[in-house]
Amino acid sequence: EAQVTQNPRYLITVTGKKLTVTCSQNMNHEYMSWYRQDPGLGLRQIYYSMNVEVTDKGDVPEGYKVSRKEKRNFPLILESPSPNQTSLYFCASSFSGTGSSYEQYFGPGTRLTVT
Amino acid sequence: GENVEQHPSTLSVQEGDSAVIKCTYSDSASNYFPWYKQELGKGPQLIIDIRSNVGEKKDQRIAVTLNKTAKHFSLHITETQPEDSAVYFCAASRRNSGNTPLVFGKGTRLSVIA
Numbered sequence: 139e140a141q142v143t144q145n146p147r148y149l150i151t152v153t154g155k156k157l158t159v160t161c162s163q164n165m166n167h168e169y170m171s172w173y174r175q176d177p178g179l180g181l182r183q184i185y186y187s188m189n190v191e192v193t194d195k196g197d198v199p200e201g202y203k204v205s206r207k208e209k210r211n212f213p214l215i216l217e218s219p220s221p222n223q224t225s226l227y228f229c230a231s232s233f234s235g236t237g238s239s240y241e242q243y244f245g246p247g248t249r250l251t252v253t
Numbered sequence: 254g255e256n257v258e259q260h261p262s263t264l265s266v267q268e269g270d271s272a273v274i275k276c277t278y279s280d281s282a283s284n285y286f287p288w289y290k291q292e293l294g295k296g297p298q299l300i301i302d303i304r305s306n307v308g309e310k311k312d313q314r315i316a317v318t319l320n321k322t323a324k325h326f327s328l329h330i331t332e333t334q335p336e337d338s339a340v341y342f343c344a345a346s347r348r349n350s351g352n353t354p355l356v357f358g359k360g361t362r363l364s365v366i367a
Contacts, residue, residue, distance in 0.1 A: 180359040244296030
């Protein structure tokens with residue numbers, strides 16, 4: 139089944155404790171992206187990757203890091219989480235960031251709480 | 254950069270009635286306008302999209318209209334059913350132009366009352 143998977147689905151952590159949220163897709167998509175969803179603010183892009191070893195900042199990158207060493211994986215790293223990073227996080231992928239195929243497939247989400 | 258406004262933020266309709274959600278965008282170069290549906294506990298899922306060379310597109314009970322001059326587009330759901338209850342997001346971007354990310358509206362929570 140074609141899908142985007144995220145782990146963990148739920149995470150409660152404390153301020154300053156480094157964490158990684160994994161994202162994997164099995165559709166051979168070039169483009170991957172991370173969003174955060176907050177009430178009243180919709181979906182905002184954190185980072186994106188056009189292909190392996192190519193990443194760039196989205197609208198709200200502060201406090202986050204990403205890497206794209208393999209095509210299928212795009213982990214989101216919070217080096218020193220803070221309470222304002224409490225949010226619902228979505229990973230998404232699409233065949234390409236340009237061109238005719240642009241539908242983004244979203245993962246199920248990771249609900250992160252930082253105390 | 255692009256800015257997308259979406260209205261209303263909540264919408265309640267009786268089963269069988271129509272629902273309309275409207276979005277405006279600011280970047281006249283945007284040419285791709287998808288709509289996503291997010292059910293409780295799930296990620297958003299594409300339900301329909303439209304490109305700027307088309308004024309209207311239909312898929313069964315769902316239709317999207319685009320007015321490039323006024324820079325607004327709308328989602329129309331006819332004969333609503335309880336399973337249409339969800340949060341709907343509009344978005345806009347420039348396809349074929351490097352990474353111009355999807356810019357989402359803030360969402361509309363649709364409730365269909367049986």
